[in-house]
Amino acid sequence: MALTYEPIATTTVGTATPSITFSSIPQTYTDLRIVFSGKSTTGLSSLILRLNNDTSTANYYGYNMYSQSTTPTGSFESSLGYINVGAMAVSLNSSVIDIFKYTITTYRALLIRGSNSYTSLNERRASAKWLGTTAITTVTLTSSSNNLEVGSMATLYGIKAA
Amino acid sequence: MPIFGITASQIQGHLVVDSFDSIATISASGLATATFSSIPQTYKSLHIRVGVNDSNNITTGVRFNGDTSASYGASTSMYITTPSNVLGSSSSTTTGTLLSLAPSGYTSSSVFVPSMIDIFDYTSTNKNKLATSIGGLDSFKIYSSEWVNTAAITSITFYIPTGTWGTGCTFELYGVK
Numbered sequence: 001m002a003l004t005y006e007p008i009a010t011t012t013v014g015t016a017t018p019s020i021t022f023s024s025i026p027q028t029y030t031d032l033r034i035v036f037s038g039k040s041t042t043g044l045s046s047l048i049l050r051l052n053n054d055t056s057t058a059n060y061y062g063y064n065m066y067s068q069s070t071t072p073t074g075s076f077e078s079s080l081g082y083i084n085v086g087a088m089a090v091s092l093n094s095s096v097i098d099i100f101k102y103t104i105t106t107y108r109a110l111l112i113r114g115s116n117s118y119t120s121l122n123e124r125r126a127s128a129k130w131l132g133t134t135a136i137t138t139v140t141l142t143s144s145s146n147n148l149e150v151g152s153m154a155t156l157y158g159i160k161a162a
Numbered sequence: 163m164p165i166f167g168i169t170a171s172q173i174q175g176h177l178v179v180d181s182f183d184s185i186a187t188i189s190a191s192g193l194a195t196a197t198f199s200s201i202p203q204t205y206k207s208l209h210i211r212v213g214v215n216d217s218n219n220i221t222t223g224v225r226f227n228g229d230t231s232a233s234y235g236a237s238t239s240m241y242i243t244t245p246s247n248v249l250g251s252s253s254s255t256t257t258g259t260l261l262s263l264a265p266s267g268y269t270s271s272s273v274f275v276p277s278m279i280d281i282f283d284y285t286s287t288n289k290n291k292l293a294t295s296i297g298g299l300d301s302f303k304i305y306s307s308e309w310v311n312t313a314a315i316t317s318i319t320f321y322i323p324t325g326t327w328g329t330g331c332t333f334e335l336y337g338v339k
Contacts, residue, residue, distance in 0.1 A: 003180060004182050004183050004184040004336065005182035005336075030211075030334065031211065061300070063242050063298060063300065063301055063302040064242075064302070065240065065242055065248050065302055065304070072240065072248040072250075073248060074242040074247055074248040074302075076242075098276070098278065100211070100213055100274065100276040101213055101274055104272070104274075104330075106270075106272035106273060107268075107272070107273045107274075107299070109213070109273075109274060109275065109276040109299045110276075111276055111278060111296060111297065111298075113296070125296060125302065125304060126302060127264075127276070127297070127298040127299055127300075127301065127302045129299055129300070159211070160184060161184050161187045161211070161332070161334040162184040162185065162186055162187045162334070
């Protein structure tokens with residue numbers, strides 16, 4: 001029986017580096033899921049996501065809900081040229097990113113659930129969209145302002161519907 | 163050098179790969195109601211992935227076992243309507259619907275608004291059932307609700323009160339062992 005939830009690739013950072021990239025992604029699944037666990041080498045950074053190496057500021061949008069104090073806060077992000085997955089520092093960031101219907105060539109929708117512990121534990125939930133017009137074949141996770149620490153890890157899963 | 167530490171997000175994401183089965187998919191194009199019936203009672207929980215749009219830009223509702231009565235109990239939600247505001251709502255009773263998913267927001271047949279639903283211990287016959295959902299596109303919504311009924315869940319119905327879902331809309335049901 002074919003697996004419904006299948007690991008496509010895992011990358012563990014062996015030498016501090018800015019990015020983890022999954023390329024040549026098979027077009028045989030319904031959705032993709034990325035599970036990230038890692039941190040930055042120094043200072044505050046953000047974990048950012050790009051699809052198909054697209055840096056266009058017109059193509060990424062995000063609606064975010066996060067708890068960083070006693071009052072939940074929301075934000076809308078655009079014109080960044082990437083999707084902001086969440087804050088990342090020398091403490092842990094763990095995030096799960098679901099990319100729906102990644103093989104279509106219109107708006108691609110993403111749902112993000114993450115935790116990070118910069119100054120205190122911060123939960124983040126978000127939706128995002130990418131307006132690129134090509135099927136997703138490459139996904140890149142990058143530390144916005146410094147390197148990913150050795151041991152940071154990301155796994156790309158394929159989810160296949162019946 | 164490994165990084166030590168684990169969070170709930172990791173636990174949720176790193177499912178054991180052979181413990182997650184695709185049970186059924188409904189292509190909902192042109193439908194106003196979609197039902198998963200005769201759901202196998204062999205899993206621990208259920209996971210549903212939704213991608214919808216509709217010509218009237220309205221919200222998809224969810225019911226268990228065809229129940230349209232007032233037996234849906236407490237519900238609570240958090241959502242963003244304007245970018246900087248997170249709003250919440252709660253209710254002690256909800257009539258006729260369990261979950262109210264994120265509004266489609268799109269009438270285009272080429273845009274699919276995603277939601278993920280988790281339903282826990284759905285085979286139990288001695289306690290009420292709880293479901294949670296997250297979703298949105300150009301919006302974001304978290305919703306949890308209780309079904310005040312101890313029956314095992316054997317069917318799940320999605321519906322919109324007006325119009326039909328667009329071309330390519332899908333409901334995917336997965337079982338988690």
